[in-house]
Amino acid sequence: MDNGVFQVDLTNCDREPIHQLGAIQPFGFLIAFSSDWLIKRASANVAQHFDLSAEDMLGTHASDYLEDEAIHALRNRLTLLRGDDALERIFGIKALRTRGRTYDLALHMTGDTIVVEGEPCTSDAAGDTASTLRAMMGRLDEKEKIADFFREGARQVRALTGFDRVMVYRFERDGSGVVVAEAARSGIGSFLDLRYPASDIPQQARKLYLRTPFRIIADVAAEPVPIVPQRDEFGAPLDLSLSVLRSVSPIHIEYLKNMGVKASMSISIIVEGKLWGLFACHHYGGPRCPGFERRSMAELFGQMFALKLESRERKELSAYEAAARATSDRLLAAVAGDGGLLDDPEWLGSRLREVVPCDGIAIWIGGKVAFSGITPPPSSFASITRRLNAMAAGRVFATDHLAEVLPQAAEYADVGAGLLAIPISRSPRDYVLLFRQELVRTVNWAGDPQKPVELGPNGARLTPRQSFELWSQEVRGRSLPFTEVELRIAEVLRASLIEVVLRLSDDAQEERQRASERQELLIAELNHRVRNILGLIRGLVRQSRAPGMDTATYIRMLDGRIEALARAHDQITEDNWGPAPLSRLLRTEAAAYLGERSGRLDQDGPMVLLRPAAFSTLALVFHELMTNSAKYGALSDSGTVSVRWELDAQGDCRVEWRERGGPVVQPPTRQGFGTTIIQRSVPYDLGGKATVRYPLTGLEAEFCIPARHVVLDGDAAEKHVRDVEEPVPVPVGGEMRPILRGPVLLVEDSLIIAMDAEDILLRLGAERVVTAASIGSALEEIGAEQFDVAILDVNLGAETSLPIADRLRADGVPYAFATGYGEQLQLDADHAGVPVLQKPYTAVNMARMLEGLLGR
Secondary structure: OOOEEOOOOOOOOOOOOOOHEEEOOOOOOOEEEEOOOOOEEHHHHHHHHHOOOHHHHOOEEEEHHHHHHHHHHHHHHHHOOOOOOEEEEEEEEEOOOOOOOOEEEEEEEHHHHEEEEEEEOOOOOOHHHHHHHHHHHHHHOOOOOOHHHHHHHHHHHHHHHHHOEEEEEEOOOOEEEEEEEEEOOOOOOOOOEEEEHHHHHHHHHHHHHOOOOOEEEEEOOOOEEEEEEEEEOOOOOOOOOOOOOOOHHHHHHHHHHHHHHEEEEEEEEEEEEEEEEEEEEEEEEEEOOOOOOHHHHHHHHHHHHHHHHHHHHHHHHHHHHHHHHHHHHHHHHHHHHHHHHHHHHHHHHHHHHHHHOEEEEEEEEEEEEEEEEEOOHHHHHHHHHHHHHHOOOOOOOOEOOOOOOOOOHHHHHHHHHHEEEEEOOOOOOOEEEEEEOOOOEEEEEEEEOOOOOHHHHHOEEEOOOOOOOEEEEEEOOOOOOOOHHHHHHHHHHHHHHHHHHHHOOOHHHHHHHHHHHHHHHHHHHOOOHHHHHHHHHHHHHHHOOOOOOHHHHHHHHHHHHHHHHHHHHHHOOOOOOOOOOHHHHHHHHHHHHHHHHHEEEEEOOOEEOHHHHHHHHHHHHHHHHHHHHOOOOHOOOOEEEEEEEHHHHHHHOOEEEEEEEEOOOOOOOOOOOOHHHHHHHHHHHHHEEEEEEEEOOOEEEEEEEEEEHOOOOOHHHHHHHOOOOOOOOOOOOOOOOOOOOEEEEEEOOOOOHHHHHHHHHHHOOOEEEEEEOHHHOOOOOOOHHHOOOEEEEEEEEEOOHHHHHHHHHHOOOOOOEEOOOOOHHOOOOHHOOEEEEEEOHHHHHHHHHHHHHOOO
């Protein structure tokens, strides 16, 4: 700062450094080291932490001031830095030799300089970060409407940081920003739906938001702390672009003061690599500085919020694109068969409006025009096409303000304010033109957007605007903008229409079409198995929902069907996707669904093994039969079910299902999805037969499984004849017989796997589940609480959970190991008799293991 004039190089600032006067905010300190850890620069306030001035520290070694543990941690984190803008954090470390307190550190590289920033630890740590974030994400997932999603995001950030106002601020295509959601303290008014000019956040600032997604101004009134020395021996200032403590522009400080803001914070929302918007946080009661760990958690939430937003937008765009592409495919197929349709604007317009909504269409081919709907006057088309020819050739062009590129278009803006031009020839002379009418609308601005800045009293320096009062503007001469997805569809249409036009004059198109079909066939073959699985699950999801069914019932029914498939998959994969016995399928379904009533299923027949396709199909069939019987049939009362099977002379397996002793049976009044599975799966999927009858005495069903699906291998049969431990009764649909009572310790180093196991343990009756990912955290939890039982993943990265097991054995706490290594796991003599649970965790194997371990 020279003579009070703010100086900063903003040229190419997306890559160039932002020096910001060589100063930082005073709530932390900064030290810059050379590659050999000699101190090159420091902030002037280091004396508060080191009892030395910055000048006294220059040229000395880091080990003179930093603990060995801190230097070791910093060196390790340096190896983790990836990319030009990488930043690492260390929380709660005893960093300084001169003080006993702990600090939070941020570490990054700029050139060959190591920059370490620190601030004292605060007492507002968020606790279990993973659990908190998981809960925050869960709340976001509950919001179906996008407006509720934005509002919940603002509420979560405000709850996490404590700012008076948190806004979700979205950038529009013209660069302006609009507040789409906010969470605010009562009595401070609302900024919802207000729009801010693009000049409020200039381009250089937006580029920096991409590089450093998190910024905080803890105290607007605070005096920045300079860096000593401000320039090195080459006269260059320190690059503070990635600094978490970096001071901010005086213009921005004045802007906040004009708004009455005492502290602010921003979290970038980056979608597909672009700055979609911000979480903008304002505080009015005074300075506000959440702890570094809590701020880092807010930054991580912002990243996860952006990912979920991107997923939602992609899902909506995908659905639109699928429908639009189907329509465009039909259009192109018709044009390919009859080239004369390109000269029919009425026909072409009716088809294109299904893909890209518009008010009028014109077809310009060879200097001749045909038009339909609401369009500019015919005399204007020549000037429009000349202007298009002068721009980039062969590209789709779209604008919601045609007069901006063609001034004379202002004369007919009421009928042709917006234009989407699709070239349909290789040279830029033929077009399909889609027009949109003027859309007159009112926009509410936070102040006059035409006067965002004015010259101030300090010479040639911009001063931020003073007024943020509501200012309404009537927008004319513009249409509804064409969206990105509409432009993508237009590009597809352009490419396809050009191909069709060429095909009409060139037989070579036919060969290209055959090559495309061969490629699609190859892709289809490669993805056949994946599509089949996804198609089956999608079918279950869609068909399981009957009219009038409530959500809870639907979830239970869908869960039961998917679990039936999963149980069948587990059984047929035990022998590398080989045949599995029919008797085991029946036992498993009975035990899993009927629980203690599984003894009321009487089964008899020879040892029959079914191939995987037939095994999965019958798993769904018997699941539906068991479900219906338990709800409405013999098993709902005091009756029984008898299942008999035999092989006929052709080797087909014939299965009979008989229910007796239950309520009087009535044929169903409608055929639901479950009934369809019972009656049609075997004939449709296996080529067999299925018969279902409803006598008053009880439901009767007969199935014929063709011999090609049946295996009578003696060795395989002998292997499966051996006693198989009956599954622990674990009913489907989320309702399990309680096995646990108190708290459970789960040691698992994978967050996703731990979440799945935690859900299963809670369903098995656990009072709550405490998770730990390392030996240290697990031992700390054991010292703080008495657990009912513990489940330990054997391998925890570079260590094992055996020390945890030793502590549990000494405390008399029952425990079991979990592993994904199967029979290869070898335990030492001290733990040789401990149960071992094979991954992946399932409700059945978890319940079986716990019942044996606890004897319940």
